[in-house]
Amino acid sequence: MYITKIEVTDKRFNLGNGAGSDAVNDSTQYAYAICELHTDSSVKGIGLAFTLGAGNDLVCKAIQYLSETLQGREIEELMSDFGSVYRSILDSPTYRWLGPHKGVMQLALAAIVNACFDLWAKSRQVPLWKLLLDLSPKELVATLDLNYLEDVLTIEEAENILRNNLTGRTLRNRVLQTGYKAYDTSVGWFNYSDEKIKENVARAIDRGFTAMKLKVGSNDPLRDIRRAKLVRAEAGDRTTIMLDANQKWNLPQAISICKELSTINPYWIEEPTHPDDVLAHQTLAKEIAPLKIAAGEHIPNKIIFKNFLEAGAMDFCQVDCVRVGGVSEFLTISLLAKKFNVPVVPHVGDMGQIHQHLVLFNHVAIGHENLFLEHIPHLAKYFKNPANISGGYYAVPAEAGNSSDLVTS
The missing domain is CATH 3.30.390.10 (Enolase-like, N-terminal domain)
Structure with a gap:
């Protein structure tokens, strides 16, 4: 072809x-x-x-x-x-x-x-997830570029991670029957009113979501704290809540506001400061522990991911295959994260279309923890085969390819 x-x-x-x-x-x-x-x-x-x-x-x-x-x-x-x-x-x-x-x-x-x-x-x-799972460790690593990573991840080490995780695949293959858990990132967009957020939280719970995300980073931190408490009150203590600041704060602000927001027991704080500032994230991670940091939406390449991982500056790796150098670099960074025992929970600029394949591969082949994948529904109607969410889970895609075909207008 x-x-x-x-x-x-x-x-x-x-x-x-x-x-x-x-x-x-x-x-x-x-x-x-x-x-x-x-x-x-x-x-x-x-x-x-x-x-x-x-x-x-x-x-x-x-x-x-x-x-x-x-x-x-x-x-x-x-x-x-x-x-x-x-x-x-x-x-x-x-x-x-x-x-x-x-x-x-x-x-x-x-x-x-x-x-x-x-x-x-x-x-x-075949679907992309199956293509990747059917490749041998050597074949898979041949699709990657590990240049500049040799000090932490050699070709041999990358192959060994895959080879060592062949054991246990049968157990992890269960995800191909259950589907991959989703979290709702659309309950609390920044410009939504309190009433809209309440409605969205109730709707998300009715649809089977047990995890959801709220946008923070207001000029008035009291607004963030109020809205975060609102979501916690509406969702209940059993619901997992994440907070996303979209890089808004400088380091002193991030330290102060994160400590205030920790009262609602968030699962993570996402992009708390400038995405290029590795040392600020490292400092913040120490200051706000046990509250965890998620980052990666605006980290552009494997080298900066390496720096974050080496510095202990991220607790969750949010690499996005439509922002780094595609599927190949996504898989490289997933192997890096595995080396540093950091979970991969992608940001989904593709609305989850490609990433629903990649998280299946990450779990089954690399042994990454089966956590959840972000769900954003706003462009679903434009895809020929939109990601199918049922009961709070991504259904396993069956169509050949990476699910990126759009409908023709």
Whole structure:
């Protein structure tokens, strides 16, 4: 199956009514920069990168530049040593200067890489999760680029993590019958009224969710504390509640406000300060313990994830395959996190479409804890096969590919 044409699409969706709002993002326009790999058959690979609208066109242009070398490649041959292909795209000298490995170029890489994995799974007529689980440790690691990680994760170590977790797969395969637990991230968007939050909490519980998230980071910390107490009162003590500040606070503010918010017993505080400040997260982790820190939504690459993990600056790794360099780098970071015994709970810029496959692989093949996966429903109607949530669980996808095909308008 040969790649004959590469098509790039700028797709944007207006949400409205406060959905998608947080402490630093007023925009309610979600957007995908989409890479489509057409072939000499009717099959095509779809890859997504996620943005908030403005600038999506820049990512689309970068996809065109970075994907040129894929023209004419056969998918099995391409993926047999994809780690090398990945690095050659990633480190193309003139484009590397624009990063390296972050920003517009990294988002473009995500779309391209995700399209390659989607095409590979479709060519074998299996869902992405099954494609990945069927690969041997050596075959899986051949799709990764571990450059710059050799001090903490060698190729041999990565293969050994996978090989050592072959034992116990039968037990962990149970997730393929039960589905993967979800948490509702849409009960408490930043601009929602108290009444709206109350309604959403009750609705989430009725739908089987036992975990949910509230946006914090108000200019007035008392508003955050009041809203957090409101959610706890409405949801009850048995419900798991997470708080997300979306990078709003400086370190002194984060220390002070997190200590106040700890009174509602949150499961984590997400993105409490600037995502590049590893040492601030390290300090904060020590200051607010046992309250835990989740981070990764805006961490752009494996190197900075390595720094966070080495520093003990994150308790939950929220790597997102539509923000780092796609499925390949997501799997690399998942192996890194396993090395440091940190759970992976992805941020879902893809609305959970691809990540529902990846958390299944992480649990079954890597041995990551079966926790839960974020659920955001706002774009479900635009997907041909939207993530199916029933009783608070993601159903295991059955269609071939990575679930990124969108409906045609």
